[in-house]
Amino acid sequence: MSTRPSNPPPPAPPRSAEPEVGHRGRPRKACATSRSAHGGSAHGGSAQRAAQRAARGWRSRRILAVAGVLVVLLGAGGWVVGRTGLLAVRTVTVTGVLALPAAEVLAAAAVPRGEPLARVDTGAVAGRVGAIPGVARVAVSRAWPSTLRIAVTERRGVAVVALQGAPWLVDSGGVVFQRLAAAPAGLPRLDVPGAGRDNPASRAALSALTALSPAVRAQVRAVVATTPEAVRLQLSGARTVIWGDSDEAGAKAEALQALLGRPGRTYDVSTPAVVTVRP
Numbered sequence: 001m002s003t004r005p006s007n008p009p010p011p012a013p014p015r016s017a018e019p020e021v022g023h024r025g026r027p028r029k030a031c032a033t034s035r036s037a038h039g040g041s042a043h044g045g046s047a048q049r050a051a052q053r054a055a056r057g058w059r060s061r062r063i064l065a066v067a068g069v070l071v072v073l074l075g076a077g078g079w080v081v082g083r084t085g086l087l088a089v090r091t092v093t094v095t096g097v098l099a100l101p102a103a104e105v106l107a108a109a110a111v112p113r114g115e116p117l118a119r120v121d122t123g124a125v126a127g128r129v130g131a132i133p134g135v136a137r138v139a140v141s142r143a144w145p146s147t148l149r150i151a152v153t154e155r156r157g158v159a160v161v162a163l164q165g166a167p168w169l170v171d172s173g174g175v176v177f178q179r180l181a182a183a184p185a186g187l188p189r190l191d192v193p194g195a196g197r198d199n200p201a202s203r204a205a206l207s208a209l210t211a212l213s214p215a216v217r218a219q220v221r222a223v224v225a226t227t228p229e230a231v232r233l234q235l236s237g238a239r240t241v242i243w244g245d246s247d248e249a250g251a252k253a254e255a256l257q258a259l260l261g262r263p264g265r266t267y268d269v270s271t272p273a274v275v276t277v278r279p
Helices: 028-083 102-109 122-130 200-211 249-259
Strands: 091-095 135-143 147-154 159-163 166-170 176-179 189-191 220-225 231-235 239-244 266-268 276-278
Touching: 091 102, 102 122, 102 147, 122 135, 122 147, 189 200, 200 220, 200 231, 200 249, 239 249
Parallel strands: 091 147, 159 189, 189 220, 239 266
Antiparallel strands: 135 147, 159 166, 166 176, 220 231, 231 239, 266 276
């Protein structure tokens, strides 16, 4: 009886190579790849931040450079305006004068030609010109590149007062400001002892005069006041107005205008609610 050899067992299939496992259970290759990617990201972020810092530094340097140029230009401009003759005073103009000579205003202004226009003290110039008795107001301004302008508002005489044996103009505020060779026609006489700006009787008399309408004022020949409470107006035609004090000046002026249409020699408006006319 013959024995047949048994067939050898089939070879075992080759085992697939398992990936090497790291100490945290992840494949070492994957870990390496992850580390490589993380390192690349960090390197890119650092480069970006460096670029941003460089850009900011460039902007800062540019701003500083522009600011430096502006400072230099401003300094040079200030030196040219304030220290050199390029923008110096060459012309001084005077406007608004009628009775006052312009030469008198220029002499009082005392602005030296050739002084830098920016350095002219306009307030001091206005103060010197304003000290002229006939000047009520003055404004001084610069007109670049080389002109100084002086605008004058003259005092306006509303009456004539006799002082030192000569007639003088007096304005509505009681300022005596101009001596005349002769009393002008059309202005009434102010008859007040010690007439002047600080005299209460002068102020009361002038407030009565200036409250009148132009038509009534043209009839006034004199304003008389021995005290602030005893103002009288002397009108043409030998008529007299008893005015009283300076209270209710507007109401008194309206009442007088209405009364002058009546015949009479004495008009009493000292109490405008109760007026009288006497022959």
